[in-house]
Amino acid sequence: MRFEPFTDAALADPYPQYAALRVADPVHWSEKLRAWVLFRYDDVVAALKDDVRFSADRRRASRPSRAGADAAPAAALRTVASDPPDGLAVRALLNAALVPRVRAVGPRIDAIVAELLAELAGRHEVDLVADFAHALPIRVIAELLDVPEPERDRFQALSRTIARGMDRLYGSDDVSSGLREIGAYFLELVGTRADAGGDDLVRQLLDAEHHGDRLAPLEVVATCTALVFGGNETTVNLIANGMLALLRHPAELARLRDDPSLVPSAVEELVRYDTPPQFVSRVVATRCEVADKVLEVGDSMLLGIGPANRDPATFAEPDQLNVSRAPNPHVGFGLGTHFCPGAQLARMEARVAVSTLLSRFPCLTLAGEPVWRRTMILRGLEHLPVRLH
Ligand code: HEM
Helix, strand or coil: CCCCCCCHHHHHCCHHHHHHHHHHCCEEEECCCCEEEECCHHHHHHHHHCCCCEECCHHHCCCCCCCHHHHCCHHHHCCCCCCCCCCHHHHHHHHHHHHHHHHHHHHHHHHHHHHHHHHHCCCCEEECHHHHHCHHHHHHHHHHHCCCHHHHHHHHHHHHHHHHHCCCCCCCHHHHHHHHHHHHHHHHHHHHHHCCCCCCHHHHHHHCCECCECCCHHHHHHHHHHHHHHHCHHHHHHHHHHHHHHHCCHHHHHHHHHCHHHHHHHHHHHHHHCCCECEEEEEECCCEEECCEEECCCCEEEEEHHHHCCCCCCCCCCCCCCCCCCCCCCCCCCCHHHCCCCHHHHHHHHHHHHHHHHHHCCCCEECCCCEECCCCCECCEEECEEECC
């Protein structure tokens, strides 16, 4: 059986195909993607935890995979997508700088969501992707970095080009030129912040110290770019995929409306149920066997975190949405060294977005067929038409 992620049926619902492959060929060589694709929870978790055998540094691939994850020009993510001990200091510094900044930005998320929804309130039907979900994470990242008001439109346009390019095939021109432009923009920003006070993330990254290490200005630029890369489309997709899942499960939606204390566990369940990044990529660094397959050094791998999150060996009734699921050991934010540094921020944004949408629009319903983007890595909607009233 071959893995065919781009058929109309698979784009609308990839999970039946994952279930079949999990049984028939759980460590699957895809000639089309030129990568090993892993479908079982235990195999995915073992690979995520094993930095020695499986490298996150795509430059080590002897046969780069053709899957979209590799469209992220490696340079942009070099500081974070490297293996220990390289990148450990950067990651520690990023986490140290993000924690207080994310806490400080919390109340602004409420205000941004309120502003965005106020703009929609007079309308009967809207596209939750274009009219709401897309605007939120970009505005929040602009807030984290304290991008000055007059530059926000340009910043948001650049962020969108980059985020959208993530899932295209290698060497997309507008992504590379967008990257150059946003790199130049961040370089400028770092230059102005170096001599100024303030507590924005750029300043925090410049000042952060870990065992005597500090980030060089160019590393701060790369880190800011990685945040725009990692934090945009993923969060848009969590909100849109999540709202679609809730609208298609009215009983679960009603439970959540009746008991808002379920919002945090509901958001974890939405990450599990329709995971925004369905796959993360690795390169085999040491020849090894997984299940009964031999993986050679330099082979590309796609670890199915979306497939793992529906594995019946780990999750009872994996295809059921359950807003109070416990335990819920999903791997939607990854695991181990590369665990998503933006997870807390993404959770905050999704909690505020979902709870405010439900409380403000008690009669929210689907207004037509959702349209999926033609992507396999970053699973997300192009359009989600809803009726607000
Ligand atoms: C729903 C939202 C999000 C999801 C599901 C998500 C998921 C992930 C996953 C699975 C990884 C691990 C990749 C790997 O193992 O190779 C990751 C890494 C990363 N994420 Fe997120 N992410 C989200 C939001 C964010 C946000 C808001 C930010 C930034 C503000 C962010 C920044 C990053 C960065 C920089 C990395 C690379 C970390 C490293 O390689 O050490 N993400 N994310």
